[in-house]
Amino acid sequence: MLHGYAASLLDGAWLTFQVAVLSLVLALTLGLAGASAKLSKLRLLRAPAVAYTTIVRGIPDLVMMLLVFYGGQMLINIATDALEWDYVDVNPFVAGVATLGFIFGAYFTETFRGAFLAVPAGQLEAGAAYGMSRWQIFSRILFPQMLRHALPGLGNNWQVMQKSTALVSIIGLSDITWLADQAGRSTHQPFLFYAVVCAFYLAMTALSSVVFNHLERRYSVGVRRSAA
């Protein structure tokens, strides 16, 4: 099937999936940290978070990825030279995941920030009035409520993020797009192989929207929907 390239494409699909999921984990972590920093009373925490979200969201992801990949290599070269270690190659997988996580962390920061602000202050006060500790208020009231407000935004960002994973092919990671490119060149049927890549991404985004719809329903239990 597919001139013997089916297995190779499947490997690429698995790699793309890994890149997407790992960058999602990194981006969620950075997003939560960024949102906490942005909502902090300390200016020392707020200022860098504001700079982070403004700069990252103002620059194309491809430029950022090239900067991290080539710039990271240069920094490592300088470090290994100074320490007189052997030459170390920047792993495109690590560079890809790091860049995607870093970029989308900025978008998740904004999503989480909005969601935290959407939780009514009265509920937090009620928690305090019950004598809950700060951690109890966070884990029982603020976090679950915040998640409900954040889910639609998280879903949107995740959809954009999955599609951005195709960029890792440009820094030489053998993801599905890169492998399809190779297969297309050697069989002279590039259209066929890129169409397979499209089908893979469509399947992944369709599956994600099913999962997110389910999650949104689960987290909106007990919330009345507007009639419209």
Next chain:
Amino acid sequence: MIEWSVITDSLPQYASGLWLTAQLTVLSLAAGLMMAIPLSVMRISRKRLVAGPVWAFTYFFRGTPMLVQLLLIYYGLGQFEWIQGQWQADNTFWLIFREPYGCALVTFTLNTCAYTTEILAGALRTTPHGEIEAAQACGMSRVTMLRRILIPGALRRALPAYSNEAIFMLHGTAIASTVTLMDLTGAARNAYSQHFAPFEAFIFAGLLYLTLTFALVGLFRLAERRYLAHLQPRKAIKGPTT
């Protein structure tokens, strides 16, 4: 530490790259918006035969990476002998798909058109019932109602979401550099490969993109102030009041 010569040597390439990036962004946004207006009206149609194909179009372009779409069009179309035949016959329309510039412009236009269609369709669906009833009460035909009430109102409501789409498009054009086009990112990649100075090459390009982004945000803020004036907080009345 900064090698300024990396930037100054490549300044002409950065300038022409900036121009190409601006061109690709503005042209694809304009063409995409023009196509999205009729498509969004079809998208909200109750007739399946009308809404279905538009749904499929937006589903495909919003569900796949723009990079893959570009590669599919630029490298993929040459696979078909029929299209190669059209190229040999100097068919002006199909020759667009042999040039990287044409392919990039077509891909970006179709991509932004798909997103804009969904944004506008959402805005059309949220038209207040009262506006439609009033238009019907005035005896407007469906076409007149679309032209005078539905589309202008939807365009206004879509403005905030559309400004995000425009910024995504500006950033999306960076992938033009993967099909040999010398846009801003292409100029930066070129400067990098000549001097092996990634920080200077890419951070300078990043700053230029940041400037373009802020310019775009500013333009949309002006547009919102003009077209969404009725939603702005009321200004305090200055001067003596009677």
